[in-house]
Each structure stands twice: as structure tokens, then as C-alpha cells.
Amino acid sequence: MALKCREIPELPGLGAIHLRGGSSGVDNTVRWPYLAENRSFSNWVRGGELVFVTGISSHRSPANLAECLHEGRDCGISGLVVLTGDAYIGQLPAMLSRLADGLAIPLFEQPYSLPLVDVTETIARAIVASERAQEPREGGLAEALIASIGSHQLERLTRQYLPGLDGALMDSRDLLEAWLNERGNQCAMAEALGCHRNTIRNRMNRLVEEMPPKAEPNEYFKTLVLAHLLSRP
Known part of the structure; x- marks a missing residue:
């Protein structure tokens, strides 16, 4: 938009x-x-x-x-x-x-x-961000959603459903991207990120620890992954 x-x-x-x-x-x-x-x-x-x-x-x-x-x-x-x-x-x-x-x-x-x-x-x-959001991209369901609701509305929704976790989302982009690319395989994620498997496990555990007190872990993680997908550069 x-x-x-x-x-x-x-x-x-x-x-x-x-x-x-x-x-x-x-x-x-x-x-x-x-x-x-x-x-x-x-x-x-x-x-x-x-x-x-x-x-x-x-x-x-x-x-x-x-x-x-x-x-x-x-x-x-x-x-x-x-x-x-x-x-x-x-x-x-x-x-x-x-x-x-x-x-x-x-x-x-x-x-x-x-x-x-x-x-x-x-x-x-x-302006540049809004123009990019309107550009058709390959396999662009996420891009179509962003173009439909607008980047500013997306930011508001992210703050609403991930309150106080903007920083966690930014800090975990590489981890979430690796999780998507490697289908959750922590050994493959560690190799992709050039770190030890225990580092991946610890970072995944920290994501769960940072979630809101009343959040359901599976729903929270799905929301985090969706927010990452929709806010990819």
C-alpha cells in the first residue's frame, strides 16, 4: 500500500x-x-x-x-x-x-x-518499503499479505501478538531462517550457522523462556515464525 x-x-x-x-x-x-x-x-x-x-x-x-x-x-x-x-x-x-x-x-x-x-x-x-511491498514476487503469498495490510499495520500486529519481543525477533532471524531451511533439524541448523548443536538448543530454549507467561508454546512459536516470514527484508 x-x-x-x-x-x-x-x-x-x-x-x-x-x-x-x-x-x-x-x-x-x-x-x-x-x-x-x-x-x-x-x-x-x-x-x-x-x-x-x-x-x-x-x-x-x-x-x-x-x-x-x-x-x-x-x-x-x-x-x-x-x-x-x-x-x-x-x-x-x-x-x-x-x-x-x-x-x-x-x-x-x-x-x-x-x-x-x-x-x-x-x-x-x-515510501521505498511500501513500493517494495507492492512488487510481485515469486511464490509471493507473504508479499501479497504485506501489500494487502501494509507494512505499518504489520508492525502493529507484530507488537500486538508478540508484545515486547521485537528485539527477540530481530536477534533470532538467523535461527528462525535456519529452522525453516533445515526443517527443524538442529544438527543441520548448527552446520548452517557454523556453531555447535548445543548452541542451537540453548537459543531455541531461550526463545521459549522469553515468551509471554500465558502463551501456549506451539502457538507462540508459530506466531514467531510467521512474523519472521512476513518481515523478511
Whole structure:
């Protein structure tokens, strides 16, 4: 599933970004983040961009911010993110939120304290991941499921059914992959991973020890293997 505007504040580390207007357009697809350094950006976008304005290289008055929204509508951008803080753009004018509502363009506010490079990198990674999830792959039932529910929903389901065990899943990827490839044969798993059979046995035992108190071991292990299969790189 393509990344939507409504998902931006839900991405890891982006909780400080808030939607301030244009809620009717939150299902707009984000094709790519774009930093607008000039007063006008119409010559530099192709549609679907999430446009960021900072006021650092070009002064952004309330009137110019309104122009950005109008220009964004004409260019088909997915949304507008305004960085606010004491240094440049102090706060979003109320009229800007109302204008965003009228134009149905999602208007986000991002504090300057949140590094823009981290924000754009996180968004770019999410876009690439969503595109990869949509690519047809050989024998792709797992890929079809991911494409159907979306990578972010998959992460939420993993946290729901494996609470507090994200780390265990990451640390056990090689073990689970070997278990699948060698059909549970611990001698073959040890050879594949270049370790002693006792190491495999101990690691398998630790997986059981880390499961939630009320979990049924067989169901827990099946859930762990399924989560591994669905979250393969």
C-alpha cells in the first residue's frame, strides 16, 4: 500500500508532527518529500510530493504560506509541512489552517527541534518499503499479505501478538531462517550457522523462556515464525 499523508505522524520518530488542517485530504499518496527553498516551487515538483517549507533561505510571511497552499493545489502536491519555531516561522496563522481545509490539502506543523534530515529520511524509507511491498514476487503469498495490510499495520500486529519481543525477533532471524531451511533439524541448523548443536538448543530454549507467561508454546512459536516470514527484508 502506498504511503498516505495520515500515516506521516505515525512513522517512527515523527510523533511531533501534527496535522493542522486539510483533514479531508489525508488519504493523499505521498510520492516523495521535497524541501522548497525558493518562494515558488511549481517548476520543481511533479505531483504527489510532501512539500516542506522552513523560512530559512526564503522569508515566509502568512501571505506567502497561503500562496504555497494555492500553488500546491495547482501542482497536485500531497501535502504541506511548515516548520515552526522562534527562529523563522513563529507559529501557523489560524487562517492557514482554514485555507488548508478549504483546499483539502493536508497541512502539517513540524517543530524546528525535529531534524529535517531525519524526517525526510524516515519518509523516504517508508515510501521505498511500501513500493517494495507492492512488487510481485515469486511464490509471493507473504508479499501479497504485506501489500494487502501494509507494512505499518504489520508492525502493529507484530507488537500486538508478540508484545515486547521485537528485539527477540530481530536477534533470532538467523535461527528462525535456519529452522525453516533445515526443517527443524538442529544438527543441520548448527552446520548452517557454523556453531555447535548445543548452541542451537540453548537459543531455541531461550526463545521459549522469553515468551509471554500465558502463551501456549506451539502457538507462540508459530506466531514467531510467521512474523519472521512476513518481515523478511
